[in-house]
Amino acid sequence: QKEVEQDPGPLSVPEGAIVSLNCTYSNSAFQYFMWYRQYSRKGPELLMYTYSSGNKEDGRFTAQVDKSSKYISLFIRDSQPSDSATYLCAMTGGYGNNRLAFGKGNQVVVIP
Amino acid sequence: DTEVTQTPKHLVMGMTNKKSLKCEQHMGHRAMYWYKQKAKKPPELMFVYSYEKLSINESVPSRFSPECPNSSLLNLHLHALQPEDSALYLCASSRGATGELFFGEGSRLTVL
Numbered sequence: 721q722k723e724v725e726q727d728p729g730p731l732s733v734p735e736g737a738i739v740s741l742n743c744t745y746s747n748s749a750f751q752y753f754m755w756y757r758q759y760s761r762k763g764p765e766l767l768m769y770t771y772s773s774g775n776k777e778d779g780r781f782t783a784q785v786d787k788s789s790k791y792i793s794l795f796i797r798d799s800q801p802s803d804s805a806t807y808l809c810a811m812t813g814g815y816g817n818n819r820l821a822f823g824k825g826n827q828v829v830v831i832p
Numbered sequence: 833d834t835e836v837t838q839t840p841k842h843l844v845m846g847m848t849n850k851k852s853l854k855c856e857q858h859m860g861h862r863a864m865y866w867y868k869q870k871a872k873k874p875p876e877l878m879f880v881y882s883y884e885k886l887s888i889n890e891s892v893p894s895r896f897s898p899e900c901p902n903s904s905l906l907n908l909h910l911h912a913l914q915p916e917d918s919a920l921y922l923c924a925s926s927r928g929a930t931g932e933l934f935f936g937e938g939s940r941l942t943v944l
Contacts, residue, residue, distance in 0.1 A: 728872075752931040763836075763922050763935035764875065771930075808874055812931040818863055818888060820931055822874035 723747050726809050726823025735832050739796035743809035743823045746790065750811040750821070753785050755794045758806045758825070767807070768794060799830045835859055836936035838923050844942045847913060853939045855906040855923030864906045865933065866898060867922040875922055881906060913943045 726743040733739055741755075752771055756764035768783040770776045770792075776783045784793040792811070796803055809823040836857045845851050855864065863882045867875035880888035881900040889898075895917075897909040906923055920940050924933040 754931050756935075761920075761938075761940075763924075763937045764933075765935065766932060769932055810931060812929070814928075814930045818865070818880045818882065818926070818929045819877060820933065825872075825874055827872075 723821040724809065724811060724823045726826060728824040728826060730827040730829065732829045732831060733799055735799060735801060735830055737799050737830075739794075739799050739803065739828055739830075741794045741796075741807050741809070741826050741828070743792050743811075744790055745792075745811060745821070747811075747813070747821070748787075748790070749813040752812050752814050753783070753792050754810040754820075755781075755783055756808040756810060758808060760805075764808060796828075799828075801830045801832050804829050836923055836925055836934050838921075838936035838939050840939055841937065842940050842942075844944065845910065845913065846944050847915070849913075850909070850911045852910065853908040853921055853923075853941075855908075855936055856904055857923075857925040857934070858904055859925060859927075859934065860903075861925035861927050861934070862903060863926045863929065864900065865922075865924040865926070866896075866906070866908050867924060867935075869920040869922055869938070879908075910941070913941075915943050917941065918943045 755768040757767045758764040773787040782795040808825040866878040869875045879898040899907040920938040923936045
């Protein structure tokens with residue numbers, strides 16, 4: 721079983737729809753959870769960062785972490801064509817371990 | 833704009849060439865990373881420098897040689913590469929080990 725599972729299937733939604741992405745993981749030592757956004761031919765950009773369980777909201781973006789279920793989610797409200805990108809979940813245990821475990825990424829296309 | 837600067841943006845080299853990729857950050861981050869990313873795949877960790885010392889080498893072939901001249905600079909020396917080494921090479925930096933990585937835009941390498 722991979723440490724982080726993210727269904728890599730592409731996702732196409734109409735503009736204004738809610739985008740819902742999720743990842744599951746197996747390593748209970750993970751404490752820091754990230755969502756990175758990567759536009760085509762660019763480097764990943766940190767979008768959301770959460771420590772331990774809970775919700776975090778930043779504008780149209782909401783990240784949720786449920787450590788009891790080992791499940792994290794990202795919601796994008798009122799999606800815009802500029803949200804079209806690949807979204808990668810990532811996580812780490814911290815404690816001086818600089819390794820991030822990445823999901824495979826979801827390509828999201830928002831259709832005007 | 834990213835605060836991690838990578839040069840060159842594009843590089844084409846033959847299998848007998850020697851070239852270098854360069855990365856610079858001025859955020860005072862003490863950890864710097866090299867990642868390799870193939871198309872439609874997540875980034876794969878290659879090397880981590882922490883306080884200018886190599887702390888992680890993910891069993892990368894010796895044809896890739898990292899160097900950290902000071903806390904702001906990171907180089908990746910390339911020699912005798914193979915066509916399968918063609919990829920996007922990403923540099924990143926972080927303040928600590930909690931996953932908040934700042935990526936550069938990458939150097940797209942093609943090995944002929």
